[in-house]
Amino acid sequence: MSTAQGAQSGVRPQPAGQPLAAPQAETGPLLAVRGLKKYFPVREGIFGRVTGQVRAVDGIDLTVAAGETLGLVGESGCGKSTAGKTILRLLEPTAGTVTVAGRDITPLPRRDLLPYRRTLQIIFQDPYGSLNPRMTAGAIVAEPLAIHRLAHGQARRERVADLFRRVGLSPDQMGKYPHEFSGGQRQRIGIARALAVEPQLIIADEPVSALDVSIQAQVINLLMDLQAELGIAFLFISHDLAVVEHISHRVAVMYLGRIVEHTTREQLFARPLHPYTEALLEAVPVPDPALARGHGAPVSGDVPSPLAPPPGCPFHPRCPLAEPQCRELVPPLEEKAPGHWAACHLR
C-alpha cells in the first residue's frame, strides 16, 4: 500500500549513500506499533495510593512506511500526543511493542536507544518551550551532532550552516538566541535540529498549531519539500483536519485512547465510515460564506473522561446512531473495505 502511495505523491526512497542509523530491515514498515498502551496511575491521599488509571493510550496499532506521512488526528485528550511520546520512549509504555526498522525497541534499556533516536526524531508544537533559551540557535542545531558524535569542528559548523539554509534560515542567524526569532523561525530551528542526525522518521506533534496561518503554510510546505527531497517519513499528530488532509498519505483517527478509523487520506475524507470521523469533518468551519453551515452542531456533549471511559464503544454516549449493542461491546477495529479500518458495530 505504501509503495503505491509513495509513487502517487512522487516520494522517492531514501537517497543512496545516506548513512542509516539503525539496521534497516529488508522488508516491512519503518515503524510498526502493536497494542501500545500507556496508562497513568491516579494517586490519592497522603500515601499516594493508586485509585485509578487514566487510559491515555489504550491499545493502538499503526505502521509508517519509509517516505510516507501518517496523520494521527483527534481532539484534546484523545491520547495522540501521549502516543507519539510513548513511541519514542520519552514515556515508558504500559504494554505493547514499538518496532523500528524490524527491531523491537521496547525491551531495550535506555542507553541502547541512542541509535534509534537517530532514526526517529521529534518536533513539538511550542517551538519556544522546546528550545533552550540560553543556547544559540547554531548550538541547538549542533547539539544532536555532538551527542551522536557525527561531525566535529569546522565540518560540524558547515553541517549546521547547511541545515540552516535547508530549512529557510540564514547561516548568519546561527549566533542568535531563540527569543530573537519569530514563532515560525523557531519552528524552523526545531526542524533543523531534528534533521541534523538524518532521521528516517520525524514525529511531528502539532508542529504548526501555534503558528499564524500565513506562517503555517510556509512550515507545511517545508515539511512536504523535505519529504520529497530526503524521503523522510512523518507521523504527523494534529487536531487540525484541514492540515492533516493536506499533508498525509494515510490518516488514523483517535478517540479516548483508541484508533477508531484508519485508512488512506482520500477514503477518510471522501468516504468516512466511523460516526465520530463524520462528526469531526462536519464540525470544521467552512471558510466559504456561500457554503457556511449556519445550523446545528454535528454532535452534542463532551468527550468522556479517560479516567472512567464509558463501557462499550467509547463514542456511544455522543453517537447519533448508537444502538443497544454499542453500550455493551467495544467494537474491534475491522477492515470494512480493502485498506479501510473502522471500529463501529453499525458500519
Added chain:
Amino acid sequence: MTATHTDAMPHATALQSANSAGRAVAGDAVAGDAPVLRVQGLSTSFATREGTVRAVAELSYDLRRGETLAVVGESGCGKSVGALSLLRLIPQPPGRITAGAVWYGGRDLLTLPESALRDIRGREIAMIFQEPMTALNPVLTIGRQVGEVLRRHLGLSRREAWARSVEMLRRVRIPEPERRMGEYPHQLSGGMRQRVMIAMALVCRPQVLIADEPTTALDVTIQAQILDLMRDLQAELGAATLLITHDLGVVAEMAQRVVVMYAGRKVEEAPVGTLFTRPRHPYTLGLLASMPRLNRAPGHARHRLAEIPGTVPPLHDLPPGCAFAPRCTYAVERCRREAPPLTEQGPGQLAACWEAHQLPEVAP
C-alpha cells in the same frame, strides 16, 4: 485612567474621508441600520523596551444593530487590543489610548467617567474571552457569579437573581442547571465554562457583545456547539456582536461583515461574501490562499500551499509606506514610500492598497 481625546480628529486624513464615503455606501445598501457602536480613529499605544509602539492605529468601523462584525487578523495585528480599548480595558500604563472616539448611545466611551463606564460594561456592552478560566473566579460558585451580574446591574434580589441565572444556564444549554449553580469553574469542562461565560455576558441582555476568540481554545466538535449557540442567542436576543478571530472559517460561519487588520491598521472592510470572493487587499488574498482547506472531494491531490513570504514586521520597526509591502507580490515603488489610504472598492468595501486594481477579479 485618562484617554487623550481629539474629538474632531484634527488631522482628518484620506482615511477619514474614505471611511465616511464607505459608510454612506454601506448605509444605502442596508437602509435604516444605524450603528449601535461607532469607532472613529482609535489609536492605542504601548510603552515597550523598544520604545512606544502603536498597537492600533486610526481604527474606524461601525457595528450595526443585530449584526455580527468579525475583526480578523494574525497575532499582534491589534484586533484584541482594539476591542479591549473600546471599554478602556487595556492596562494603563503601559497602554495608552492616544486618539479616537467610541460612540455608544450618543456618548463617547473614551471620555466617560469610570463610574459611568462601569455601569455600561457587562450590562450594555458585555465581553467573552478565549479562556473562560481566567475570566471566571475560581473560588466562587457558578450561581454566585452569574447572579452577581444581575444583582449588581439590575438590582435583583438574591432569589430573583437565582431564578434568572438558572433560566440563563438552561438557555445556554447547560444540562442540570440547578446542580451546576452550586459547582465551581474547575468542575466544568472547557465547553461548559465557555457556556457559563456566555450566560454571564448575555444575562443582562446587552446591546453589544464583544467576543474575543471565543472558541479558539475549544476542540472542533465543541467549537461547533458554541458557534451554534451564539448564532441562536443572537437571533433570540439581538445583541450586535463584535467577533474577534484569527479563523476565516469561523468568520464565514458567523459574520455578515468583516474588518481585516494588519500591523495595527484596518487594511480591508467588506461584506463577508465579497471578502471571500473579491478581496481587494493583497494581504486578504494571501490569507485566503495560504489557508489549508478541507477538501473532501475524491481525487483531490496533495499540493503545496500558497505562501505569504516573510513575517509580520515588528511594530517598533514598521517599514515606511504600506506595512505589508515587504511581503506583497503586487508592491510597487510607491507602496514602499507612501502609506495607502482606505478607499472605496465596491458596495460596503474599503481597502488600503495602491494596487487594488491589479488584483484578480475573483479570489482563487
